[in-house]
Amino acid sequence: MQQAGLDAYIVFGTDPHQSEYLAPHWQHRAWLSGFKGSAGTVVVTAEEAGLWTDSRYYLEAEEVLTAGPITLHRQDDPEVLSYPEYLCDTLKPGAAVGCDAACLSLSQQRSLTAQLNEVGIRLRPGDDLLGPLWKDRPALPDSPAYALESEYLGATRGEKLSRLRAASPVAPDMEYFVTALDEVAWLLNVRGWDIPYNPLVISYLVVHSSGATWFVDESKLSAQLKNELRLDAVSIAPYGEAREYVAELPESSIVVADPISFSCMMAGAIPPGTRLVEHRNGVASLKAIKTEREIELLRSCMTRDGAALLRFLYAVEEAAPHEELTELSAVALLRKLRAADPRFVEESFATISGYREHGAVVHYSVTAESALTLKADGLYLIDSGGHYLDGTTDITRTISLGRPTEEARRDFTLVLKGHIALARLSFPVGTTGTHIDAIARLPLWREGRNYGHGTGHGIGFFLNVHEGPHRISPTLNSVPLEPGMLISNEPGLYRAGCYGIRTENIVVVQQDTQTEFGEFLSFETLSLCPLDLQLVDTSLLSETEISWIDEYHQHVRESLAPHLSSRENEYLHTKTKALRTIPRSTA
Numbered sequence: 001m002q003q004a005g006l007d008a009y010i011v012f013g014t015d016p017h018q019s020e021y022l023a024p025h026w027q028h029r030a031w032l033s034g035f036k037g038s039a040g041t042v043v044v045t046a047e048e049a050g051l052w053t054d055s056r057y058y059l060e061a062e063e064v065l066t067a068g069p070i071t072l073h074r075q076d077d078p079e080v081l082s083y084p085e086y087l088c089d090t091l092k093p094g095a096a097v098g099c100d101a102a103c104l105s106l107s108q109q110r111s112l113t114a115q116l117n118e119v120g121i122r123l124r125p126g127d128d129l130l131g132p133l134w135k136d137r138p139a140l141p142d143s144p145a146y147a148l149e150s151e152y153l154g155a156t157r158g159e160k161l162s163r164l165r166a167a168s169p170v171a172p173d174m175e176y177f178v179t180a181l182d183e184v185a186w187l188l189n190v191r192g193w194d195i196p197y198n199p200l201v202i203s204y205l206v207v208h209s210s211g212a213t214w215f216v217d218e219s220k221l222s223a224q225l226k227n228e229l230r231l232d233a234v235s236i237a238p239y240g241e242a243r244e245y246v247a248e249l250p251e252s253s254i255v256v257a258d259p260i261s262f263s264c265m266m267a268g269a270i271p272p273g274t275r276l277v278e279h280r281n282g283v284a285s286l287k288a289i290k291t292e293r294e295i296e297l298l299r300s301c302m303t304r305d306g307a308a309l310l311r312f313l314y315a316v317e318e319a320a321p322h323e324e325l326t327e328l329s330a331v332a333l334l335r336k337l338r339a340a341d342p343r344f345v346e347e348s349f350a351t352i353s354g355y356r357e358h359g360a361v362v363h364y365s366v367t368a369e370s371a372l373t374l375k376a377d378g379l380y381l382i383d384s385g386g387h388y389l390d391g392t393t394d395i396t397r398t399i400s401l402g403r404p405t406e407e408a409r410r411d412f413t414l415v416l417k418g419h420i421a422l423a424r425l426s427f428p429v430g431t432t433g434t435h436i437d438a439i440a441r442l443p444l445w446r447e448g449r450n451y452g453h454g455t456g457h458g459i460g461f462f463l464n465v466h467e468g469p470h471r472i473s474p475t476l477n478s479v480p481l482e483p484g485m486l487i488s489n490e491p492g493l494y495r496a497g498c499y500g501i502r503t504e505n506i507v508v509v510q511q512d513t514q515t516e517f518g519e520f521l522s523f524e525t526l527s528l529c530p531l532d533l534q535l536v537d538t539s540l541l542s543e544t545e546i547s548w549i550d551e552y553h554q555h556v557r558e559s560l561a562p563h564l565s566s567r568e569n570e571y572l573h574t575k576t577k578a579l580r581t582i583p584r585s586t587a
Contacts, residue, residue, distance in 0.1 A: 167285075179266070285479075343390055345387040
């Protein structure tokens with residue numbers, strides 16, 4: 001920093017593609033701080049260093065940073081300055097702030113520059129300062145890429161490229177620069193192994209008015225895949241030459257890019273006479289709308305995934321009295337059960353296996369050192385998912401391994417009431433996730449309770465488990481929910497040191513009714529796994545809510561039964577017994 005003339009340096013927890021999950025090569029922030037959460041930023045000044053992260057990671061960050069030189073800043077606390085506010089408050093006018101230009105998006109650059117300039121501080125994106133210090137930095141991954149089989153396609157490569165050209169704000173003479181890795185994978189119908197839990201290939205894609213250029217390590221591609229790409233007029237160029245390609249464009253060229261993922265390094269390479277046209281969420285909006293074929297495939301995928309999870313819950317309840325499983329061995333067991341499916345590829349994220357107080361750590365990452373033994377007492381939260389050739393899953397269940405306390409039952413039921421309210425919702429066309437987030441929180445708010453994360457995120461089709469541009473969250477989002485969008489429904493409640501509760505299903509937006517007031521949409525719940533009835537306090541439920549639970553459980557029972565053994569079906573029937581048949585005092 002001294003040699004570069006910088007007063008502060010920002011380390012973002014991302015890569016040149018603005019990815020949430022990173023290949024080891026780009027885990028700069030984790031190398032510097034030890035914090036491995038998917039959201040967080042480190043700022044280093046001459047005198048101190050700080051990590052900014054959100055409430056999902058407070059407990060994890062506290063453990064990692066204890067007694068170290070980096071201070072935790074809880075960014076969801078209204079009294080805590082954001083990292084740009086901290087820089088403005090700490091540095092003097094004329095100070096210079098650096099960062100890796102490759103890992104700073106164009107939209108981030110503008111926002112940060114505007115904030116710093118207000119107090120006379122300069123943002124100077126440039127070279128990666130950490131790279132030369134990171135002596136054992138992992139190399140870029142060299143895993144093979146592969147094409148999706150035709151039976152799992154919602155649309156062909158050619159159809160998707162044509163749709164993007166038609167959606168482009170300028171046509172036909174353009175260079176549409178696609179940076180986000182899941183967008184490249186979706187457009188080309190390819191998948192890979194470059195990033196843990198993400199079936200992606202590290203690459204860039206430039207779509208021309210006719211044809212496209214894929215900047216990727218050619219050694220990853222089979223002869224068959226290269227031939228298939230050639231048939232769709234997709235040529236191959238080295239990954240490292242993407243910036244040079246942009247820099248050498250003729251002055252008459254038009255570059256189209258999404259400022260959310262297009263880096264300021266790439267933007268800085270655009271020749272002075274070349275026009276940059278921004279197309280926010282251009283590919284993401286196309287990708288978010290799943291086809292009828294993809295939804296049909298996903299229903300089958302959810303059934304098989306639900307059967308695997310039911311087998312797991314059965315095994316956990318059988319093992320707990322004998323203390324035969326730990327939080328860590330339970331993760332291995334669930335993966336084994338999912339992997340028995342011939343269409344299973346890998347887990348869609350690191351399973352969150354939280355027993356007792358660990359369930360209160362929203363994104364708890366179990367290790368051999370931290371793993372608790374599951375016993376016949378207390379709450380157990382399991383948040384997991386899988387990538388299958390016919391879809392991606394993400395589901396959370398909270399179960400009681402013994403007789404639950406009245407407080408736990410009340411907390412669970414309040415969370416469930418919010419989940420049901422969202423699942424049953426009918427809403428007008430044009431509604432965003434921000435508009436409806438409070439509906440899932442209202443039962444908790446009425447009793448002075450809340451949760452610190454969003455209520456729903458988009459899900460890819462055999463792609464990233466988190467995708468946009470839509471979400472259900474208090475954070476402002478202007479993207480309307482549309483038929484075909486997948487999104488999670490996952491309210492929760494967390495009591496530090498005691499337990500965590502979260503109930504999560506995947507839903508798909510569907511058309512509902514047409515009235516004199518306009519067109520209305522609703523959700524279809526796709527995830528299939530019983531809810532723990534011993535945690536349900538029926539005295540808190542309306543007749544409508546009880547009917548929803550009974551109807552959901554009937555659907556779960558009918559869907560999963562053909563995939564289960566006789567003993568597993570006995571367990572399924574017990575777990576999906578109609579609430580109306582259970583005495584209100586014991587349900």
